[in-house]
């Protein structure tokens with residue numbers, strides 16, 4: 635009975651339903667299943683590690699560009715604090731990649747970005763442009779983070795058989811604090827999307843879909 639009086643869901647809610655096939659492809663990829671069931675080839679994990687390090691080096695300026703847009707365009711000054719917190723964690727993340735790489739014998743200085751990674755980084759670069767609205771950029775940031783959060787949290791569920799040496803990686807993105815950060819980004823995105831023009835809304839949805847597709851390609855690349 636209560637159902638008929640329920641509020642209509644948020645924009646991101648509607649998109650996740652509408653694009654559930656590609657969302658599941660991005661968050662339940664065979665690469666993630668292989669981590670979760672312990673069947674992953676260490677060479678594939680090492681390939682992902684090296685490529686993701688390079689990706690994060692482009693993701694830092696992207697996240698900074700979203701912070702800049704928040705400062706200029708946001709109607710809520712607390713957005714900037716949320717984004718600054720995210721950027722601060724990226725500092726730890728870069729250090730973690732360096733430690734993890736040396737643990738696995740991956741030489742970060744000699745990693746060559748693969749085509750798929752280059753395409754994704756070029757897309758991120760296009761989102762850094764001043765003409766890209768804050769609403770579109772924050773939606774993209776949420777999408778990028780939530781894919782990793784959902785993917786790696788899946789590897790930490792009770793029935794998962796994630797190998798001990800991969801648990802720390804899964805914890806990085808699968809932990810509860812990161813989950814809360816993603817929920818906050820989603821709330822900011824939804825708040826902005828609610829006030830967005832039709833044109834902005836369309837751009838944000840297309841961007842959301844592009845991110846999901848790039849994420850699927852990134853996992854495909856990592857699997858070799």
Ligand SMILES: Cc1ncc(CO)c(N)n1
Nearest residue numbers: 686689690778779782852
């Ligand atoms: C490819 C990719 N997507 C998302 C994240 C999350 O930060 C990441 N590190 N790498």
